[in-house]
Amino acid sequence: MVIRLMRRCEICGLSSDEISSSIGVCVSCIRRLNDALGRVRETRSSWRRYIGLPESPPRGGGVKCSLCVNECEIPPGGLGYCGIMRNSENRLTTITGDFNVAYMHYYYDPLPTNCVAEPVCPERRHYGYHNLAVFFAGCNLDCLFCQNIEHKYMISHRKVHERAHLHSVQELVDKAMRDRVACVCYFGGDPAPHAIYAIKASRKILEESSRRSTQRRICWETNGLENINIMKEMARISLESGGIVKIDWKAHTPAVYEALTGVNGEKAVNRIKKNVKIIKELEEKREEGIPLLVVSTLVVPHYVDSVEVYNIARYLAEIDPNTPYVLLAFAPHHLMHDVPTTSKKQMESVYKAALEAGLKNVYIGNYWLLR
Numbered sequence: 145m146v147i148r149l150m151r152r153c154e155i156c157g158l159s160s161d162e163i164s165s166s167i168g169v170c171v172s173c174i175r176r177l178n179d180a181l182g183r184v185r186e187t188r189s190s191w192r193r194y195i196g197l198p199e200s201p202p203r204g205g206g207v208k209c210s211l212c213v214n215e216c217e218i219p220p221g222g223l224g225y226c227g228i229m230r231n232s233e234n235r236l237t238t239i240t241g242d243f244n245v246a247y248m249h250y251y252y253d254p255l256p257t258n259c260v261a262e263p264v265c266p267e268r269r270h271y272g273y274h275n276l277a278v279f280f281a282g283c284n285l286d287c288l289f290c291q292n293i294e295h296k297y298m299i300s301h302r303k304v305h306e307r308a309h310l311h312s313v314q315e316l317v318d319k320a321m322r323d324r325v326a327c328v329c330y331f332g333g334d335p336a337p338h339a340i341y342a343i344k345a346s347r348k349i350l351e352e353s354s355r356r357s358t359q360r361r362i363c364w365e366t367n368g369l370e371n372i373n374i375m376k377e378m379a380r381i382s383l384e385s386g387g388i389v390k391i392d393w394k395a396h397t398p399a400v401y402e403a404l405t406g407v408n409g410e411k412a413v414n415r416i417k418k419n420v421k422i423i424k425e426l427e428e429k430r431e432e433g434i435p436l437l438v439v440s441t442l443v444v445p446h447y448v449d450s451v452e453v454y455n456i457a458r459y460l461a462e463i464d465p466n467t468p469y470v471l472l473a474f475a476p477h478h479l480m481h482d483v484p485t486t487s488k489k490q491m492e493s494v495y496k497a498a499l500e501a502g503l504k505n506v507y508i509g510n511y512w513l514l515r
Contacts, residue, residue: 149482155180162446166288166479167403171447174399181403188286188406191479196301197286201225201407207236212284212336213369213415214407225407227299228282228337238337239302245312246341247281247299248332250319255326260365261388261438263507264468267361273326276319278342280332285367286406287394289444289480295333316345320360321352327387331365339374346381353385361387368393368416369407375419379426383436389423390438391416395448396455404447417459424463440470440509443486443494448474450497461502468505469498473513488514 151163153170155177163170168183189199198216206219209229216224218231223239228247230239240247252274255267259275267273281298283290290296311319320328328349330342346362353360362381368391370378375389382389393416395401398409405412420437427436439460441453453471460467471494473486491514498506 151482154183160446162483164288164447164480164483166482167447171400171449174403174447175397175451178399181399184288184403187479188288192286195296197227197296198223198225207231207234209236210371211339211374212371213411214284223302224284224337225286226282226284226334226337227296238341239299240310243340244344245310246338247309248278248311248338249298249309250276250278250311250316252322252325253277258510259329259363260390260392260440260470260472260509261363261435261468262509263470264435264438264505265388266386266432266434267326273324276322276325276328278316278328278330278335280330280335280338280342282337283333283367284336284369284407285334285394287404288478289404289442289474289483290478291442291475292332293478313341313345313348317348317352320345320349321356325360327361327363329363329365334369335364335366335378336370336374339370339378343374343377343381346385350381350385359386361385363387363390365390365392367391367405367412368419369412370415370419372415372418372422375422376426379423379436383426383430386432386434388434388438389436390440391420391423392440392442393456394442395452396459397452400447400452404444420460421463424467427464435466435468438468438470440472441494442472442474443491444474444480445483445486445490448494449490450493453494454497454501457498457501457503457506465502465504467503468507469503470507470509471495471498472509473511475513485513485515 155173158170166187173180201214206217209216255273362385401409423437
């Protein structure tokens with residue numbers, strides 16, 4: 145017998161086991177009230193102090209980082225919101241002090257793998273080959289529900305912890321060129337704070353692949369908040385290599401986006417929209433029939449409902465109704481451990497909403513989690 149603890153919205157009193165204590169309010173109040181995010185801001189600030197990271201994207205002077213939409217102004221000796229970028233003597237660098245090395249761990253994932261883009265990935269039928277999965281430490285978001293939260297523990301309090309290792313660009317190239325590696329996928333965390341490193345490595349991988357007359361597809365799993373010029377280069381690399389850019393679009397309503405991720409939702413959603421357009425424009429140059437862009441959304445119970453999914457899907461459909469859109473089931477984790485897994489009812493609702501918005505290629509990922 146499953147006992148579910150009911151919680152009340154602190155504003156309107158709505159009772160539900162899907163309202164997270166880390167947020168404290170329901171999604172309706174988040175959408176309609178400007179001051180509904182007080183509880184979640186306190187929750188997140190407390191958590192980030194515990195882990196040794198800035199409570200919000202730093203402002204007020206210092207070295208400006210333009211890698212992503214946060215555009216942190218990092219004070220001397222300080223860190224960006226991602227925990228990776230650092231101001232060292234008024235020079236922008238990383239916590240490694242060198243853009244040619246990065247904190248990460250990697251593994252060889254047998255194909256076909258549990259990839260977000262699996263429904264449309266050209267490698268999904270290639271048994272016996274591997275994806276080099278590159279898991280970066282750090283992220284430019286702070287999602288309450290993070291399914292891979294170890295990326296923050298890997299760099300907490302500026303220390304290198306268990307599974308974080310330093311790898312040079314050349315080391316990663318060598319790993320990628322091993323026999324029976326078909327593709328390389330950057331994720332984490334997020335590749336955005338490591339974009340300079342990852343782009344350098346990817347260029348070298350493509351050069352070496354060309355020299356050996358082989359192919360290595362380069363893919364990215366990202367929140368899509370990169371500087372638009374960086375996104376152009378990431379997408380160009382995927383276009384050239386036959387890879388895919390996978391954007392995880394958390395929510396459409398700015399206030400809901402901020403509640404779940406901790407950053408300015410209006411800026412974030414606008415940046416995602418711009419980067420989606422950039423990728424779709426490049427996709428027109430692809431001849432293989434493989435999509436360059438795949439978008440996904442984690443269906444967080446109560447908070448990411450048919451309203452959020454419909455509006456994301458409508459934007460995508462207006463650009464290209466054939467854009468693959470993957471709806472992912474949520475599992476309780478991190479600060480939203482008190483929320484149940486996504487229900488079949490909610491997944492059916494958001495799936496229907498995505499179709500009604502005009503998308504033709506909508507998929508359900510990790511359906512085995514549904515309750």
